[in-house]
Amino acid sequence: MLLKHRLSFSQIFSYTWKVDLMLLACCALVYGIDKYWLSAHVSIPVTISAVLGTAIAFFIGFNNNQAYDRWWEARKIWGALVNDSRSWARSLLFYASAGADMENKALVRHMIYRHLAFINALKMVLRKRPDEYYTRYLTQDEITAVQKQSNIPNAILNLQTRDLQRLRDAGVIDGFHFIELNQLLVRHCDSMGQSERIRNTVFPPSYVYFTKVFIWFYVIMNTLMMTESIGGWSIPFGWMFGFVFHVTHLNGITLMDPFDFQPLAIPLDNIARTIEINVIQMLGDEPVPTPVQPRLDGLYVM
Numbered sequence: 648m649l650l651k652h653r654l655s656f657s658q659i660f661s662y663t664w665k666v667d668l669m670l671l672a673c674c675a676l677v678y679g680i681d682k683y684w685l686s687a688h689v690s691i692p693v694t695i696s697a698v699l700g701t702a703i704a705f706f707i708g709f710n711n712n713q714a715y716d717r718w719w720e721a722r723k724i725w726g727a728l729v730n731d732s733r734s735w736a737r738s739l740l741f742y743a744s745a746g747a748d749m750e751n752k753a754l755v756r757h758m759i760y761r762h763l764a765f766i767n768a769l770k771m772v773l774r775k776r777p778d779e780y781y782t783r784y785l786t787q788d789e790i791t792a793v794q795k796q797s798n799i800p801n802a803i804l805n806l807q808t809r810d811l812q813r814l815r816d817a818g819v820i821d822g823f824h825f826i827e828l829n830q831l832l833v834r835h836c837d838s839m840g841q842s843e844r845i846r847n848t849v850f851p852p853s854y855v856y857f858t859k860v861f862i863w864f865y866v867i868m869n870t871l872m873m874t875e876s877i878g879g880w881s882i883p884f885g886w887m888f889g890f891v892f893h894v895t896h897l898n899g900i901t902l903m904d905p906f907d908f909q910p911l912a913i914p915l916d917n918i919a920r921t922i923e924i925n926v927i928q929m930l931g932d933e934p935v936p937t938p939v940q941p942r943l944d945g946l947y948v949m
Contacts, residue, residue: 663890663893663894663897666889666890666893666894666897667886667890670866670885670886670889670890670893671882671886673863673866673867673870673885673889674866674870674881674882674883674885674886674889675882677866677867677870677871677874677885678870678874678879678881678882678885681870681871681874681875682874682878696865696868696869696872699861699864699865699868699869700865700869700888702861703858703861703862703865703892704892706854706857706858706861707858707862707892707895707896707899709854710854710855710858710896710899710900711895711896711898711899711902713850713854714850714899714900714902714903715899715902717845717850717902717903717904717905718902718905718912718913720841720845721842721845721905721906721913722905722913724838724841724842724845725838725842725913725915725918727834727838728766728835728838728918728922729918729921729922729925731831731834731835731838732762732766732922732925732926733922733925733926733929734831735759735762735828735831735832735835736759736762736925736926736929736930737929738824738827738828738831739755739758739759739828740755740759740929740930742820742824742827742828743755743814743819743820743824751814751817751819754810754813754814755814755819756930757786757810758807758810758811759926759930760784760926761784761785761789761803761806761807762807762835762926763781763784763922763923763926764781764782764783764784764785764803765781765800765803765804765807765835766781766919766922766923767780767781767784767919768781768793768799768800768803769800769839769842770915770916770919771799772798772799772800772843772846773842773843773846773906773915774906774907774908774915776908781799781803785803789803789806792806793806800839801836801839804832804835804836804839807832808829808832811825811828811829811832842906845905845906846904846906850903850904855900855903858896859896862889862892862893862896863889865888865889865892866885866888866889866892869885869888869889870882870885873885898911908949910942910949912949914939914948914949915949916939916948916949917938917939917948917949920936920938920939921938923936924936924938
């Protein structure tokens with residue numbers, strides 16, 4: 648997630664240089680074709696540029712709105728996970744520890760730590776990047792058990808439910824508190840499912856593909872039209888118009904998969920570490936992990 652409101656020219660160039668070169672090459676080629684061959688056969692009406700630009704703006708606006716909706720929904724889901732994680736740790740710590748013996752107190756603390764394994768395992772699954780960080784909060788038997796299943800976060804929730812029932816059977820928590828804690832597990836499962844839905848639902852490729860095609864078609868037609876009136880200046884002006892449309896569309900594309908490992912995605916590392924810090928501090932344990940540090944001189948955080 649980007650942290651700064653302004654980008655330097657070098658950062659913008661590093662983000663768009665491929666598009667810049669392709670646009671300049673396209674505009675130069677179109678200018679040469681029109682100047683030395685096409686202008687003698689046909690004249691491009693000025694109205695084409697206005698009509699195409701308006702139509703493409705609608706396409707890009709739709710794509711970007713839908714992409715941002717996916718990004719914002721993902722952010723709300725993980726915001727809810729932060730709150731539910733704090734509630735889970737607080738509820739277990741104060742509802743179950745008071746009347747528990749040493750064995751059950753140890754189980755309660757392990758269930759709180761095991762939730763950190765769930766958070767980090769879910770992060771690993773959503774990013775589709777190998778990450779064994781979650782294993783530090785599980786026993787070896789639990790690691791072996793959950794890795795046998797295709798959905799590791801769900802397997803961890805199964806362990807949580809099993810031990811919650813064990814606390815209920817031992818009389819450590821009463822029926823009302825059991826219901827409340829079970830509802831928190833249900834919310835964890837709901838957040839997991841909502842995140843998986845976003846991750847596994849591909850944004851309709853036809854929208855992305857045809858929008859790109861229409862933008863390039865607009866750049867070509869716009870350059871042809873301007874060549875007849877301003878000559879060689881149609882190359883930088885063609886690049887300028889194409890740059891606006893391509894970069895606007897590129898912004899939307901980068902938000903379509905909010906769990907990807909890239910600067911504009913949801914900062915799962917930072918959110919998971921915030922949960923980890925909060926929970927460990929609630930337990931009063933040491934050492935407390937350090938917050939995730941921003942990258943590239945504070946430009947973004949992952």
